[in-house]
Amino acid sequence: MAGRIRDEDVAEVRARARIDEVVSGYLTLKNAGGGSLKGLCPFHSEKTPSFQVTPSRGLYYCFGCGEGGDVITFLQKVDNLSFAEAVEQLADRVGVQLRYADGSGPGTEPGLRTQILEANAAAAEYFAEQLTGADALPGRQFLDQRGFDRSAAEHFSIGWAPQGGKQLGKVLRERGFRPEVLVRAGLVRENGWDFFQGRLLWPIRDSGRHVLGFGARRILDEDRIPAKYINTPETPVYKKSHVLYGLDLARQQIGKKAQAVVVEGYTDVMAAHLSGVDTAVASCGTAFGADHAKLLQRLMGNHDAFHGEVIFTFDGDAAGQAAAIKVFNLDRTFITQTYVAVEPTGLDPCDLRLQSGPEAVRELVGRRVPLYRFVMRNVLDSYDLDRADGRLAALRAAAPLVGSIRDASLVDAYVRELSGMLGMDLDTVRAAVHRARSSRPGEDAAVVVEPKPDRTQLPDPDDRELEVERDTLKLLLQRPQLFGADWEISAEDFTHPGYRALYAATEQARDAEGDWTQRVLAICGHGLLGQLAMELSVEPLLHEPDAAYVDAYRAKLQLLTCVRRIGDLKSKLQRTNPVENQSDYNRQFGELLSLERTRKQLQARSLGGITL
Template sequence: MAGRINDEDLAAVRDRARIEDVVGSYVALRSAGGGSLKGLCPFHDEKSPSFHVTPSRGFWYCFGACGEGGDAIGFMQKIENLSFSEAVQRLADRVGIQLRFTEDSGPRVEPGLRMRLLEAHREAAEFYADQLSRPDALAARQFLAQRGFDRAAAERFGVGFAPREGRALTQHLKARGYSEADLITGGLTRKGGWDFFTGRVLWPIRDSGKSTVGFGARRIFDDDRLPAKYINTPETPLYKKSQVLYGLDLARLPIGKKSQAVIVEGYTDVMAAHLSGVDTAVASCGTAFGDEHARLLRRLMGNHDAFHGEVIFTFDGDDAGQAAALKVFRNDESFIAQTYVAVDPHGLDPCDLRLQHGEAAVRELVGRRIPLYRFVMSNVLSRYDLDRADGRLGALREAAPLVASVRDAGMVGGYARELAGMLGMDAEEVRAEVNRAAARASKRTADEEPEPTRADPAGEPTGPATRTADVLPDPHDRRLSTERETAKLLVQAPQLFDDDFDGLTAEDFTHPAYAAVLRHARRAAADGGVSASSDWPRRVAAAEDNPWVESLVVALAVEPLLSVEPVRRYVTAHTARLRLLTVMRRIADVKSKLQRTNPVEAQGTYNQMFSELVVLEARRTDLQNLSLGADA
């Protein structure tokens, strides 16, 4: 059985791994007021930020579709697909804590596979970079020089060389203590003990946290046994080609600051762009730019709406480039107007453009960008004879869905008029076809939309795919505003309640989820007392094994209170207001029963209910005064 992380070390990691720093490494965060930060959720696709981080309590939560939430460790687990112990180890390394492990439950826990592979890749990148200066790497240095890259450029991007003998890296890493099985799993070694890369120029591919997760390699020798010009690390626990972008480690911060990303097609193009001052350039690795890449860039750009920022593609002007542009356009279901194409009129890519015309030409290429929809639409229209009526009609029918897919409805009319001008057709006829295309697209979306998942009001799912957000109360429901604020006080300011939580009971909450928060708080208090520390929300969330309530507790811990600095008077008034609503519901119920009761035929029952009503009315008066803060 594996050893357990020392409790003190675990608490130290939670204390020193600042949630804003951890999340900020992956998501662009901006102030949301009240000591809270917000950004785009990294766990689902969205255009308006619903992802909140509260540094003072060490929690994050998405108030959008996914309803995910937790602390720094939970964030690291989810964003990097790590186990709990691996996430703690990653954060401990980040904040400089040497973890200790209990011995009574077994041997010391070693870092997980992912951690071992990350270390192996770091050492492999250093090994390859060192090899570039060796005599047998002359061809690699000549290749770089022919493309305008000197030694400083190679060092900046970590460019390396894989030796030709075939076992050099494997032997080097095995001497450092890595097993051959791990090296094969990580894509560094092939079965049989041969290096995965031999006799090639290499570029380390790093994630947004600057960790090397794979490599891209180019053929430079004619006798290379692999005919492919470029090969990449195979799919591994670290390297998922649909989720990585070359150059992201260098471009992450500029992308966030400028809300711009420039997509180029190769490793040398990324180098040329950055050396020319286009520091937002990245490239996909071994695959076409896809939806997961787009979601990654949107998060890093920190968009506050669908029309903020710009993504610029540097497709070639040839048929392949046109096909690639059309594929991006058609696959981008969340197409926005700020997607552009930068095409050199002579068909030069950024690397060749820098080499032939200088760095200023690369900057000008990006500056001359045109909207992607216009580039695609022009290519579509070029396939038809617009001098013929049937040619114009065919072009319209193919181009209309492109215009209809533009997200900004206010711009569709202008684009339709522009299309009419390009076709030489009546603007109303073109607009009508665009509207028909939009209607067809809406019908397809409605037909493909899955039936919404339902959940039990008490928070228990009734279907296999119920999301947390489906069973939680609407945070904007004004009918539940008092209940939500009181629940937030239970999570954020428990020290301001008396020992009995001011007499609150489950029946004071009309929503079962809020009632469950009170139940969790009472259990946490019974188990370890009430605490004003940042650990209290975690204790409340874990008081019972209920993921729905755990998620709600995290949300309540992150959501700002209506009062910036609550005091005892505020808590007393709020709990009194909540209890007042319960009393008023009870008064209405008793009055209804009195009206249905005959005072002569059921005199005893009638008098008993009347006495109860008198007591309730007196309690109502007291609670009204407390709710106004009169006796707080």
């Protein structure tokens, strides 16, 4: 697997990929004046456009929800991609050959990813057409037996791979796809035979509805491959640890509801969606892992701690319990609450819908219990709680589970619950949990989770008292060359902590190399400061500035600092006795006269280039 993409190649991709062209593929943009474009934000629901794209700086920012970034960030968020995946897709688009910093050699040839995605899309269309043929009767019978009619098959784009073995490759080659692309896509084997033969197929798509690969179920007894399910092999676009079936259908609802329901198979996803559980997804050919967790978390967004939920459906048997414990070990990957939904009868969502109807599937999800409680109950069940030593051993095993709960406000409630389960003194249980909690100082985010930045913590853009600070920073971010070599301003000229911190970041970026905006954004990071930097980098300027305009704003900013100093000094003079502290009084009075002269000079400069 290739390593980190070289920085210079990332910069080349960012420079070549026009952000307005990429964004226009997802929403309609209209001229907003000043070289900017506006549209309805794809990341939150709105009726009035607040999503702004500034092509000259390669940035976008939504003044409604605070999302912002460059062309790479946009593709990451809108299509739920990792950084590397977004760069690779853009590299294909603009024809950049990527290299990797670990010396692993050139990456995927330009355009190959796009060709594979196009081949997969054509294959999905072909497979769906075959499902209506006589050859696919066993596949249709399988679906019918599980309560899925033709409309359901069409909704989920289910297809059938013919038994002949070479039809798909022949059809796709006739449509112009190169044989080597079909092999790299995992559609055709090196020997020319189709990878999937005589199987029912589910296309596996990303959140942008691109077909990444396929999952195939064994239907025919004569199938020479004994595995019930096989999946597309690893390809430049399909990595089983990074994909979730149903994500294309569930994406919007997962983001809207801040909920994801993780089931175990393709038919379970179908049953859940047809039952009204429209946030269901499933892993493909592998157990749910850390990369899947990160994928869901990106899609759900950084909601305020615990406002979202991820619900896992497990069987009530030993295998289900083992799966729950494995997920528990991944739990810190989420900043949302995690739950378990277990059907007492042991039925999976598909069979549950078939036997008891769609409402039973909805009830299954509604009966969810916190993952910690489920795992804790299973841990306690392995000890003899009728014996004192058994209760003590159970407490030692369960205390770390309760101690690892991220939401500190829930810990006391779980301590009380554990005390009741064990039949032990509350103080004894609380002390054991406290010891377990205190012994975990090195684990990040085990107790406290940072909520999504609250926009109310940002400087108010309409605060007239901070108007000069804001406009000066906008000029500095968007037209730094007009400030000259010596900016003549300092951090103390900014009274709001956010503006002061942003100015400090610009000072730090002065000596770095590369694109100015990217340097500042890299220093600011992805928190509140980065959000503020992004906002001021795309917020329209009142006028097209020149050097005189910038100097006037700089003088106005310095004037406000000077006025504050004069006020402070006058206050000191009022508190100084001129008889008892004559020397201090005279010194301060001299400083006041000097500041008054400076104030007049700055006032004249501040009116030289603008009307304030």
